[in-house]
Amino acid sequence: MIKTLLVLAAGSLVFAVSAQAQSPADSVFVRAQRMVSDGNPARGRALVDSMLRTSRRGSPAYAEALFWRATLAATSQRSEQDYRQLIVEYPLYARTGDVLLRLAQLELLRGNRDAAVVHLRRIQTEHPEFGNQAAASYWLSRVLFEKNDVPGACTAIADAKRLVKVDDVELKNQIDYQDQQCAGVPTSGAVAPDAAAPDPTPVAKTPIPEPVEKNSSASNATGVYSVQVAAYNRKADAISLSSKLSKRGFAVRVDGAKAPYRVRIGKYATRAEATAAQQRIEKSGIAGIVVKAD
Template identity: 40%
Template sequence: MRPRAAPRRLTINATMMPRFRLLAVAVLVGVALMAGAAQPVVAQGGDSTLARVQRLVNAGNRSGARQLADSLLAAATEGTSEYAEALFARAYASSSAAEAERDYLRVSVEYPLSARAEDATMMVAQLKLARGDRIGARRNFERLVREHPTGGVAGKAAFWAGRLAVEDGDLGRGCASLAEARSRVSAEDVEQLNQIEYYLQRCTPSALAGAAARAKEESTAVAMPGRGGRDVQRPSAPGAGGVEGRDAGRAAPRDGVAPGAARPATEYSVQVAAFPKQRDAEALAAVLKQRGYDVRVWGEKAPFRVRVGRYATREAAVAAQGRMKASRVNGIVVEAEKK
């Protein structure tokens, strides 16, 4: 049996890039919506927020769509399903891929129980992939499968997670994801099944054994003997806890507000995660607190958000986010809740 040929690639020259990027955003949004994974939240008059914005975009009135989404967002209460719907609509109306990704990410992380969370996570993954962030895309595809296993796009997400892992040499996880994708995809989706089978050709026993051996060598290289025969992971760099960690107090005020100064009307935090169960949020907060972070759990009902710090400006929060990322703590910048 001859191996299947790889899907043909599209070649794009430099003059086509600006137009192609905007088109790619629109196409990717359409793909996620056509997946039909979640029913929209219905607005007043039986017409969903997203449907109204979508009609304006399809009619070529993107600025009007953005104005509508902004007005609905201003009228909605943060923390509600209406707010999540308006955020998703604003992302759809955006002409900037970066702004769209930011709003989709907020829906995915801050509103994991909303009807739009699954589609938003898929969009974040696709937009990251479109701009070349393969690691970020793969993490979001894997997260989608993990958090929305019964959703309508879990099979496609498993395929993309597996494909990226296999292409990056992580055959163990890649082949497992591809096998899961094959079990989820309908037998009628011949094109998707053909793509899955093409990448599964690399999952031979000898290839998997070689990948496992390399992974073992790499894990041994980054570990050193510890007490009691255990392996202790080496710190990634001196002061790996970051400026936000145990040594932060000696460097500068954590939140960018000098002692005794009046606090600004709007403050910002770095949100690390949001959980449907409070005990999970508290567990993560306890771990971060041990590392020296100024962490708290916010929310009286699900989702329970894990947030770090209070910063006087968005710029200060973004800087803190960067330092946290260097210490392998990922998060997004959000407006902090009022004290």
């Protein structure tokens, strides 16, 4: 069922782009999607790859091409890799809300409910401007039902009912169907915190009692891999995040003599060690990708 909804979500995205005034690049991406849907996946993906090659890395055009490469990828692993790159390297990208929603859905496909909750709560707390709050609340209710948190799930579905747009008929029908499970269940009127889920906010007001990476033997000056958690055009923004993460116990630094200024955690001798660190870091609600250290 979740896999089917993922396919429907991709189709809805293409319809939304088609319905808007399109730039030439938008038309290319819609054409690529149709090629993939019509049985020519190699040609469609090659078209997206050509847009990626001709776009300047770090530009909005590059981020858009990366989004479509993720959306039309042949495997969920490739999709996830590109979506994570967007979250980390393009924090101001216009579709960040959609990217977080896709990551949550991919986590659900592999049964990682806690990680899905982290992404969905980030949409609610960090990105209300992206307009997919209703969808995030709907999916949060699905996750919480699977976790047997019925009051929390029903609170989330109540939020979804309040937020959904009148003309979003498909989502409204899904919300109404889900709401049938909440007959007679009291809700608090606001999404309750999920005790089993990590704090979704990357920067907490109080430090984590036990540092996750600062004292790890894997963090050392000779490592060749790091976990990158953000990239900024302004060095002051990168330093600000670095300072806050340091207070939480992370061995964090800012790399780059010029923009983009990359916020990275740890140095690891192998990719496997860096990947393990990435997974630990994400349990603190911080998305990251494994990169070669400078």
